Amino acid sequence: LAGVSTVALGFAGIAAIAVFQWDKAVKNEQRATREAMKASRTAEFMVSLFEVVDPGEARGREVTAKEILDKGVKTIETGLADEPDVQASLMYTMGRVYTGLGLYPDAVRILSFARDKRTAIKADPDDVFATENALARAEFEKGDLDAAKKIYSKLVAEADADVAAGKWRVDYATALTGMGETTLYKDTPEEAQPYYQRARGLLEIHGLGKSKEMAEALKGLGGAYAESSNYSDAKNALLVAEEISSQALGENHYLVTSIDNDLAYVYYLSGEIAAARKIAKSVYERLSADLGASHSLSIIALNNLARYEFEAGVMANSRNDILKVIAAETSQGRRDHPDFAFYLNTLGEIDNELGDYAKALESFSAAAKIAKDNQHRLYGPVLMNLARADCGLHLTSEGLTQLKRARQAMPAHYQATNWRFGAADEFESRCLAAQGQIVRARILARAGYERLREQLGDEHFFVKRSKQWMDGLAN
Secondary structure: OHHHHHHHHHHHHHHHHHHHHHHHHHHHHHHHHHHHHHHHHHHHHHHHHOOOOOHHHHOOOOOOHHHHHHHHHHHHHHHOOOOHHHHHHHHHHHHHHHHHOOOHHHHHHHHHHHHHHHHHOOOOHHHHHHHHHHHHHHHHHHOOHHHHHHHHHHHHHHHHHHHHOOOOOHHHHHHHHHHHHHHHHHOOHHHHHHHHHHHHHHHHHOOOOOOHHHHHHHHHHHHHHHHOOOHHHHHHHHHHHHHHHHHHHOOOOHHHHHHHHHHHHHHHHOOOHHHHHHHHHHHHHHHHHHHOOOOHHHHHHHHHHHHHHHHOOOHHHHHHHHHHHHHHHHHOOOOOOOOHHHHHHHHHHHHHHOOOHHHHHHHHHHHHHHHHHOOOOOHHHHHHHHHHHHHHOOOHHHHHHHHHHHHHHHHHOOOOOOHHHHHHHHHHHHHHHHOOOHHHHHHHHHHHHHHHHHHHOOOOHHHHHHHHHHHHHHO
């Protein structure tokens, strides 16, 4: 009986294995059939995409790519309701296209549709993860950092659990990189670094040390190092990222140019303004030629160039460029984006230097609201610059109050040795001088000059400006 039972159990085990293998084979066949159907329907859709615009409706006018895409999205939404798997797949693809074109509000709407549809039909978890990852990127680019961080936090938790269970997909590293970038904007560079480092580690373990994803992780890590004033490690990370992306994607790929843009920023932060301007000019020319002057990457590059020109003392060029940036961002409906605070702050600083304090005050007031609403690291510096405009208009009490608030806000994001505290000393000196407190003004002017000179060097425009002010008080 024992022998018969053993044999029976053996046959039962074999039968169970056979059933499992059969079930697995059926599921794989079903998945392959679904994927083939999606591929076929996708091909049909891509062909029809350029047929959705009625030539008669166009009446000889030029039909834009966005019009074609918009009609394509409408076709997917209304014409594929009976094929939700295909519908979700196409909407995911279209959402990524919109993100690549810098059309972020539309991308968020389309990717949200795709995410909700894939969740409702209980699609493959990997497909849902990829869709949410793309949605988080679109939210980040749109400027909704809270929404982006919420999604990325969920994805990072899922990735951690899957990796611990021995599962892997490259989107896990992409989600970590996105979380790092969002954290860098929203919190501190020290908090962002571990996300980039974990992404790099996972990519290395899985043989993707020379991939586009590795270049993106190193690019982010370089930015975090730069914001922590670790310029040597920042340059090293960015140079490796540039080498990897050039080999993987070609020297003319936008990612390579974007990394060069970050390198220029590191040169700027380390006080090498001439080198930063030279690289930034080349970056803007390349990006605007490849992607168009209104693309978000081109706008970022032009903003950086304007900033470097300003800090080199080239006011006319800087003001023209920053006005182009503001006009382009306004036309894209991005006046509420956190980065808009940068643009308005630079414009205000230029107007301060030109003596147009009323215009400067208007720019700083708008920038301060954006920075405060987004808990942006620029909030303290904006208040500091606003104080200078106040004092230039002889609103000295208001100016001194703003400086006090600026000094309270800046330590959350800037070390005590940062040059911005030297500029605050200079601006407070200007306010005190306007009140007739010349002795205290001279003391602060000297302190501000010494700190600025120590951090920025003799040739920086801010240092020259500070010295001119200090020497004028002495006379």
